[in-house]
Amino acid sequence: MIIMIKNYDNKSKKKGFLDIIKDFVSPYHISDNPYELESASADLTSLPSYHYKFKENYRANYLIRPADTEELSMVIKQCRELSIPITIRSAGTSCFSSATPSKGGVIIDMRRINKIYKIDPDKMIVSVGSGISWLNLIEALADYGLAPKCYPTSFKTSCVGGFIATPGKAGIGVLKYGTMMDSIVSLELVLPDGTITKISRDSNGELSLEDISGTYGIYGAISEVELSLTTLKTSLEVIGYGFSSIKNAIQFYTKIKDELSTKPFFLSISNQNFEKYSHIIFPKQEWLVWAVYYDDPEVTSKCVSLTKDIALKLNGIDVEKSYLKEKWRDISDAEVAIGRSSRNLIFQEYWISDQRIEDFFQDYIKDSNKYKFLTATYAISGIEGWSRIKIFGLTDISKPREFFAVKAFLHDLSIKAFSRGDRVYTIGIVNTFYLLKFRPDEVIKRKKLKEKVDPEDLFNSYRIIKARMKFWRISLLFNTAKLLYKI
Ligand SMILES: Cc1cc2nc3c(=O)[nH]c(=O)nc-3n(C[C@H](O)[C@H](O)[C@H](O)COP(=O)(O)OP(=O)(O)OC[C@H]3O[C@@H](n4cnc5c(N)ncnc54)[C@H](O)[C@@H]3O)c2cc1C
Known part of the structure; x- marks a missing residue:
């Protein structure tokens, strides 16, 4: 089936997008079903659903679930070629419209990239696909007497990649063993142009682990992760x-x-x-x-x-x-x-x-x-x-x-x-205007890097460097609300 993508320039070029994707991703994992799109474009809060009811930008046109890093890279390359916006999503538990679209386009659901590649009990390191849920990882590691050092209280559904891309600074194990960032040995990232790159603690390329941790996927999709572990206690x-x-x-x-x-x-x-x-x-x-x-x-x-x-x-x-x-x-x-x-x-x-x-x-x-x-x-x-x-x-x-x-x-x-x-704590699309208002230096630094790796701003846009909402407008709205509520 050939589907026209709404909202984009150069429509005829994009008509065959789904057909191209079906050449390398199983058709069972590509969807333009409105119900699936609605659910994938939302989160636990009612916010995204109120937004996308009125604005198409907040709803995805396609949902794609790649099976591995290669497929992920090919999907991203294809989107870049056709200037189609991408939103990366794991379990979608982070709220604040962190994993929901801001420019329509494709949602890439990471949860099929969920394999455990290697458990090294001697070095106490595990290598996993970033879409694995914490619960599945905890259960697999328990067989070896090992455990992740930290994870969010949403561990039953949320995924490793999601906790890396959000702050990952509070939760189970954090006070005892350190943040999510402290647990990462290395990660594989698919950049917004589809290139696959590896970043470790001592790598000195354009991107460091600090750039990836807590930046809501704006610099690429984390596909594989090596994590240091601890032992189960008695x-x-x-x-x-x-x-x-x-x-x-x-x-x-x-x-x-x-x-x-x-x-x-x-x-x-x-x-x-x-x-x-x-x-x-x-x-x-x-x-x-x-x-x-x-x-x-x-x-x-x-x-x-x-x-x-x-x-x-x-x-x-x-x-x-x-x-x-x-x-x-x-x-x-x-x-x-x-x-x-x-x-x-x-x-x-x-x-x-x-x-x-x-x-x-x-x-x-x-x-x-x-x-x-x-x-x-x-x-x-x-x-x-x-x-x-x-x-x-x-x-x-x-x-x-x-x-x-x-x-x-x-x-x-x-x-x-x-x-x-x-x-x-969590920024997402919803809270980005606070950073622009109160942390402009941080925003400028992140923006410079974003312009290098994603010049068209197609990847997880409107998070942490560019806001959909303006501080003064929100303040005006809420001050009016207080007057009406008689405060
Ligand atoms: C009941 C409940 C309890 C929670 N407890 C905690 C807690 O203890 N501590 C805490 O910090 N948070 C907590 N959270 C928030 C949330 O669960 C965590 O931030 C969680 O780590 C998000 O994981 P996820 O798989 O749902 O990611 P998602 O919500 O799908 O994504 C989060 C962000 O990361 C990006 N992203 C996701 N996967 C990737 C990837 N592979 N590569 C690049 N970018 C990616 C998304 O685009 C999005 O911006 C809780 C939420 C709920 C509902």
Whole structure:
């Protein structure tokens, strides 16, 4: 079947695009089915779907699932030849329209490039296709007594390549073993012109690992990755305390991070609304701080007893073990569960220095008290000194004044975060305008490199260097929303 691609110049040249692709990618993995395109052009938030309802740019024209690096490279070459925009997508869990199109064109779904090529138990290195899910990788490595050093709490579905291309600085194992970037030994990248290149820690080509990590795929598609690993441990303990004051909760959280020589495998702080809307029963105190220790039995029990000592001094109230165990077992589901309590869940993620985390939470408490809508928050520890704080507004688009007031509330907190030296965590298409406004030097540096590797700006466009939205327009919209909401 020959299909006309909408939106592009030089239409006749592109008419046979699908036929050309079918020469080397199985037709079962090429789609222009509107339902598939709609689902692949969206993410867990309602944002992309509202956008693509009105603007074709936010919906893909084709979905292609290459089987390996060669096929990926050939698809990308063909798109470049015909000036067709490309969006790279793994599991699409990153939200903020990170893995959704901004100029129509092709979505390349990476999840068939998911093989485990080599597990080296001596060097403790694994070599994988970047589209493998963390869950599949964890299960395969367990047979060798090995494990990834870190992964996101979305590990049941999200993929290795996705965590590399997003910040990868907060999640399970990060505080203990370092960020995603720290785990990468090397990676294979397919550049926007289809060339395949390998980048390792010591390579000194045009692109370095730092350029690829956290840059949302704007410089190419990561196809294969070599990761350094750790060993499986034999003892896991979950421990948590409730606090009535945010001050004590934060002190407890930061003391655990700073004072213990063996860091927790996972550490989180949440408010009662988060617990209430993501679980059926929940602790009575306003703040919950809980940690997971995962090590050899002696180390784990020492950490647990040190944690107890710190909690006692700060008037922490023991939280039932069964509750914490359930939280750990369902760690991937908590954020999704809170979504059930609201028709249109809106959230923002902030990357906050631990030195300013109390100020940030105090701002959140003060600002949220001005509004009538429900909010909830939880944070997970990132690398030493930093945390990812997520704030949810539980609302419904059928109440547009409230819907936009929630956005205004989150926007105000973003401005406060940037003005203090912090930032928003996930950028995607949605948050790029903040970088343009508050981090222009960073943007200029990335832009220069982008112009070299993708002069036509066809690859994962409108992320981190160029925004679809303007700061002043968003601010005007949200300030108006606050007036209408009578704030
Ligand atoms: C319930 C839940 C829990 C989460 N927990 C965490 C957490 O603990 N820590 C955290 O940091 N984030 C977390 N996230 C956010 C998200 O899950 C992570 O960022 C995850 O790593 C994204 O992986 P993905 O496979 O879904 O990538 P996608 O969402 O598909 O893609 C993310 C970005 O990377 C690009 N990309 C994807 N694959 C490639 C590739 N192979 N080459 C080049 N670019 C690529 C995409 O274009 C996009 O810009 C969570 C999200 C949810 C819904």
